[in-house]
Amino acid sequence: RMRGEALAQEVLRLKRERNAVILAHSYQLPEVQEVADFVGDSLGLAREAQRTRAEVIVFCGVHFMAETAAILNPEKTVLLPDLEAGCSLADSIRPEDVLAWKAKHPDGIVVAYVNTKAEVKALADVCVTSANAVEVVSRLPQDRPIYFVPDMFLGAHVARVTGRRLDLFPGECHVHAGIREEHLKALLEAHPGAEFLIHPECGCGSGCLYLKPDAKMLSTEGMVRYAKGAEAREFVVATEVGILHRLKKEAPEKAFFPVKPDAVCEYMKRITLEKVYLSLKEMRHVVRVPEEVAGRARRALEAMVAVG
Ligand code: 13P
Ligand code: SF4
Structure with a gap:
């Protein structure tokens, strides 16, 4: 060994x-x-x-x-x-769920988050990741219904930013859904100068934005890029804690504080x-x-x- x-x-x-x-x-x-x-x-x-x-x-x-x-x-x-x-998020939705919506919305557009199985992607018109969901959805035709699957927190974020009405499938990632605003308040108070980086899968969505309206909703790569370029020296981070290794490596002079230190994806x-x-x-x-x-x-x- x-x-x-x-x-x-x-x-x-x-x-x-x-x-x-x-x-x-x-x-x-x-x-x-x-x-x-x-x-x-x-x-x-x-x-x-x-x-x-x-x-x-x-x-x-x-x-x-x-x-x-x-x-x-x-x-x-x-x-x-x-x-x-x-x-857990990819496991939350089956092809039948998408087919049922399509049957009711024959002119509908299905947007599948990349966190889905291949059989679900095969029924989608377009896939997105957390890095480009807003941009992809904002380019879709205005006059057709849109089904956003399977992450409801990311879907709600995309709907809020684009102003589009989206039908949301009620799926979630068990790791991010567990990151909630009650973990956040004390941390933001302890680090008043810190910027707040949040992954759009997080369960706190609107609650976190209420506590810190200038929060940056970013993919994991977006967080690394943002932290490297920002003036701030301290960052409060809401996502799976594996990201801390990269953040510390690529921005060694800065400090990162996880909202939920036990947010670990066992997969x-x-x-x-x-x-x-x-x-x-x-x-x-x-x-x-x-x-x-x-x-x-x-x-x-x-x-x-x-x-x-
Ligand atoms: P990113 O695309 O932002 O890296 O997210 C992937 C993921 O699985 C989030 O839980
Ligand atoms: Fe899936 Fe893990 Fe990412 Fe959650 S953190 S979406 S369970 S890969």
Whole structure:
């Protein structure tokens, strides 16, 4: 059983041998982020998966992200180091839910957050991530009903910013839904000069904005970019705490305070360095999407990666 540095070296060696690229989400464990070629948010990872020339993509993230990579780049072998790395939000909606709405709204437009299974994406007109949802929705035709699935907090945020009326599916991420304004008040009082960065999946949505109207609603990558460029030295952060590793690494002179220090996505944390190693060694677990589903989902995903 190898540990730490030896394991990381072995991962890098196997990566070259396999002509593989390692893509990691910002919620991944620090040691996994450190062996990655690219760390980013859902949108950045989808784009990187689309453009890579490597033959193998080791996806350090959750299942829907690996599926997205496989759909956007069907020539490549996509590996997910642990198939149990799922997503409570993606699990909240079934294709039947979308079909039922479509049956009632034959001229309707379905906007699917990227945190969905491939079968749901295949029924969508366009996919979005937290980084481009506002921009994508604001470009949609004015005269047709729109169904935004599955995250109701992100959907409410998009409706508020765009002024569009959206039908919302009542889905949520258990990690972000648990981040609420009661955790926030004391922190903002202790750090009066801090800026407040909030992921739009958070359950506090309007409550947090009431406490701090100049809060910045951002994707994980948006948070890193914003913190690097901002004048402020302190930031209160509402999202999964894996992001703190990147924030501290990329803006080491600044201080970050999580609203909920136990906001941890156990699915993201299933990917350990040892599983990344085994994934490369044994070429497992291959994530494939049948072409009849992938073909339809691809249109919606290609529309997504083109915006923002
Ligand atoms: P980002 O696209 O902002 O990285 O978010 C992904 C996610 O799963 C949020 O919980
Ligand atoms: Fe899914 Fe929530 Fe985990 Fe993101 S944090 S992967 S939305 S369960």
